[in-house]
Amino acid sequence: MVCYGGGHVKIMNNIYRVLSQEKDIEIVILALTKAQEFLKEKKVEYMTLEKYNKIIGERDYINLGKKIVKKLGENFLDEESILYYFYGTIDLIKEFGENKVIEGYKKYGRRIFLPLSFIEKVIEYEKPQLVLTTNAPRTEKAALMVANNKGIPTISIEDLLGVFNEKNKEIEIFFNSKLYEETFGKNICVLSEITKNNLEKRTKANIYITGNPNFDTIFQEYQNIKKVKIDRTLCYLSQSTNENLQIFEVLLKSLKSKIINNLIVKIHPNEAKEKYYKLNKKYNDIAKFEENLYNAIVDFRELGEKLVFQDILTIPEIIEYFFREEIYKEENNYFKTVKKASEYVVNIIIRILK
Numbered sequence: 001m002v003c004y005g006g007g008h009v010k011i012m013n014n015i016y017r018v019l020s021q022e023k024d025i026e027i028v029i030l031a032l033t034k035a036q037e038f039l040k041e042k043k044v045e046y047m048t049l050e051k052y053n054k055i056i057g058e059r060d061y062i063n064l065g066k067k068i069v070k071k072l073g074e075n076f077l078d079e080e081s082i083l084y085y086f087y088g089t090i091d092l093i094k095e096f097g098e099n100k101v102i103e104g105y106k107k108y109g110r111r112i113f114l115p116l117s118f119i120e121k122v123i124e125y126e127k128p129q130l131v132l133t134t135n136a137p138r139t140e141k142a143a144l145m146v147a148n149n150k151g152i153p154t155i156s157i158e159d160l161l162g163v164f165n166e167k168n169k170e171i172e173i174f175f176n177s178k179l180y181e182e183t184f185g186k187n188i189c190v191l192s193e194i195t196k197n198n199l200e201k202r203t204k205a206n207i208y209i210t211g212n213p214n215f216d217t218i219f220q221e222y223q224n225i226k227k228v229k230i231d232r233t234l235c236y237l238s239q240s241t242n243e244n245l246q247i248f249e250v251l252l253k254s255l256k257s258k259i260i261n262n263l264i265v266k267i268h269p270n271e272a273k274e275k276y277y278k279l280n281k282k283y284n285d286i287a288k289f290e291e292n293l294y295n296a297i298v299d300f301r302e303l304g305e306k307l308v309f310q311d312i313l314t315i316p317e318i319i320e321y322f323f324r325e326e327i328y329k330e331e332n333n334y335f336k337t338v339k340k341a342s343e344y345v346v347n348i349i350i351r352i353l354k
Contacts, residue, residue: 002032056125068089236264
């Protein structure tokens, strides 16, 4: 398993909880950035860049990494971050030259990172029979590229709608390289029929509708919400995706119609804030914006709300927007796929391994 933090590691953790119950399956997780804190809290063992560097790297990589970090205009002291920047850029510098990589970093940030040689060493060391990732770029993408090239079975989890990301195309054009073409696992687990339809236009991979393992508790959450009539505050942490403004407008409509009572929004740093402000103005500035997550949570608590990270997919209007149907009708059998998505993914893993 290779994963970043946030929703990526939560998906992997849910799959891990089910898969670890299977006998004769050894699970190794390469945890990147914030994923390490999450897994440590959950008491799940994981590998890091620093641990692998001691096995397959060289001590001098730290000094080389510090030089790269400095040239990119950053200033990190911890070894994990230094190695992340070193491995993420060293292959690119060899391929495109230092100046091109620095220019690319200034334009696109860490999205350009692609640690192919490092991941190849990790895979040669671990000798996995299957590689599992979500749909993140950088190291997760590199893991899929290397494993696919070596003929190792791969699964990638597409957690949302499978919409094409224009930023990736921009980077491909910038470097004029097929390295940045879209990369998928040979097998893809997806959220819904919409996701499957979107991806079938761009890949010949085997696609399975499993639901998103991150939403395994959604049905119970909805049942609990139905039982208690309370004021509902939503703290919306946006992500840099093509559909975000449409989602934001659905939330504004929900706020206007009192389906939710307060809306606090933390805009992703890579998004244009002005578009959100303009849309909010259309609804008489009813949503409140915060610059950082801490303040957003403080606002949330000051409203007297119990601090619960509620998924936006517990809001019927969002569900209807995503799936084009009212899936909360209990006679509808949709939750057979959403309720236990982790089990569906694990069944596919076991089938492939056999």
